[in-house]
Amino acid sequence: MLLNQQFLFTPGPTPIPERVQLAMNQPMIGHRSQAFSHLLEDVSQKLMPIFGSKDPVLLLTGSGTSALETAAANVIEENDHVVVIVTGAFGDRFANICEAFGANVHRLTIEWGKICEPEQLEDFLNSLDYDIKAVFATYCETSTGVINPIKELGEITKRIAHSLFIVDGVSCIGAVAVDMESWNIDILVSGSQKALMLPPGLAFIALNENAKRVIQSCNTKRFYLDLNRYLASYENDKSTPFTPAVSLISGALEVCHMIEEEGLEQVISRHQLLKRMMREGLKAIELLTFVADEYASPTVTAVCPGNDMANPIKKLLQEKYSITIAGGQKQLKGQIFRIGHMGYCTPFDILKVLSALEMSLHDLDGRNVFGKAIKAAEEAWKQYV
């Protein structure tokens, strides 16, 4: 057996930079100290450009799903009508959460692997004869690897539904452009374990004044995820209402430093490069991508290898090449595999996965494609630098 060095390419959790790891290793501090207040304020402010938010970003202790629930449970009251755009498993989860809180959910269901086209939302909203409280959308749908046209969807939401526009940015914020104000986003949530290069356990919520007004008057039963408590604690003394994940927040500050140093523009274009290299490489070895180039996310690529090859490739990458990727979810189980390329990821990481794919195809059916994906990816890289 080779040296047991493991390579993580799931679309979350993602690898943690050594600097961030070190930052999380600082001695524990009390969460009612001045030192913690400064840390929280610093992180909440440095996250503002990353979320395209005009207000400091709130931090909650929980999984990405707790961020989705926070966005829903602070807005929805029993019997409210809401629209959820479902382009995959995480849109479906958003809809399930809204239903769990008693909303009448109008699902705009899109074929998996496709984005929600602006006209589809426009027609759907026009067809509904209800007062819509909110439209929920998924920016990057992790289960298929599409990236929805959030700016256009936001414009239509405001023009037709005049409602809140709430966006799940879990698997892309920190890797893509976003501007809450000009894109008409009222609430934007994310998690720590994706492009933000942290372990799982922190949830991020950015929100505007519209959202605050609705949240203030929302009478849905909640306590731990009650945003009014987080807003008040932050305003009063830059604290959190409940004991926060202190070490993850120390790590988050270092992540913000790293993004500032590279430059947010550069971070975003690096992810575009990673996407391009991955897709050119896959094409060169005739592995079909599940999503058309123009709809594809810069953070995760779904591959449709055909001939029941998805699971064998995934298994071989793990067992022989120590590379962990993700399989398909729900109806895509066994049909696709998914490669995460976000956060702490460079062009060399893309080459690593592509090389392992070249090796695996030879292992599995004798195909000789050595070097082909790498060549195509390097050519894409060359155009960029």
Added chain:
Amino acid sequence: MLLNQQFLFTPGPTPIPERVQLAMNQPMIGHRSQAFSHLLEDVSQKLMPIFGSKDPVLLLTGSGTSALETAAANVIEENDHVVVIVTGAFGDRFANICEAFGANVHRLTIEWGKICEPEQLEDFLNSLDYDIKAVFATYCETSTGVINPIKELGEITKRIAHSLFIVDGVSCIGAVAVDMESWNIDILVSGSQKALMLPPGLAFIALNENAKRVIQSCNTKRFYLDLNRYLASYENDKSTPFTPAVSLISGALEVCHMIEEEGLEQVISRHQLLKRMMREGLKAIELLTFVADEYASPTVTAVCPGNDMANPIKKLLQEKYSITIAGGQKQLKGQIFRIGHMGYCTPFDILKVLSALEMSLHDLDGRNVFGKAIKAAEEAWKQYV
């Protein structure tokens, strides 16, 4: 200025052992991997003796308050009658959570600094003419430093109310004895950042078959904290329904190893020793404890120095001696200070705080008590070894 080495003596968060820190620094792994399932199963099982539970302990990603809410929101339905024993700020929080979920809360309010005597609960339950769904109690009330007689309260709950008995063990589990079955506890929750020696961000829930039945039929709106989802994921494939705090769970395994190596009995008696040393030391320098010895928690000691000295002492400990302790909460603000001594804490740590107190008293009003607290604490230590 002296070397800036900081010493954390708040009753949570508490210092993290180096071994645990190292364990949390392992490379990130995917949460849908075999490796993670093994880790989760291992931790859930190793926590069983620590929680005195016959079933594996469930892990959620959240603060201690998310553990309290989980215990409440999975049981309470609108208009249910529940009893909450309130011996301080955290009992009050438990009551507030129950109210937030629509329960009729009967508060058995005890003077702060006292425990709930078994007869008080007996009389209170006998005085109520309602069908009680659950009795909520706080094992260690962090705001005052009392430890409630959970075994006796459980016996009375079962005998008179025939209801669920739900216990907040956040600031003591891992430092005190507990047996869910013989103590009649149906749900016992805790958090990571107290005696369990981890950073904040993990919540622990132990529950029995009674509780599972109630939780299964509870129709309260919930999603992220829905225990049925956690039970199903654990049973099906030793996983969690939502992306868990992987690095904290790696740390939790190392904590379990440390507790196994020292021996749970020994861990519990070490905390008794720490309490004894702290209290004997305080007496020797005439600093009044807020709680009588027999009611006092082995994990946190509240001190009532009189003459408006609480805040000046706390400030001086921080600024001159780099020791962080906690102040009083709510009506005890400025009246007391609190010293946490749980988890990664040895007799030498108690001597460190006592010594800083001796120094501070001299700084503040010229009292010459040098060595007195230390002598008394060492004598208590000597009896133990």
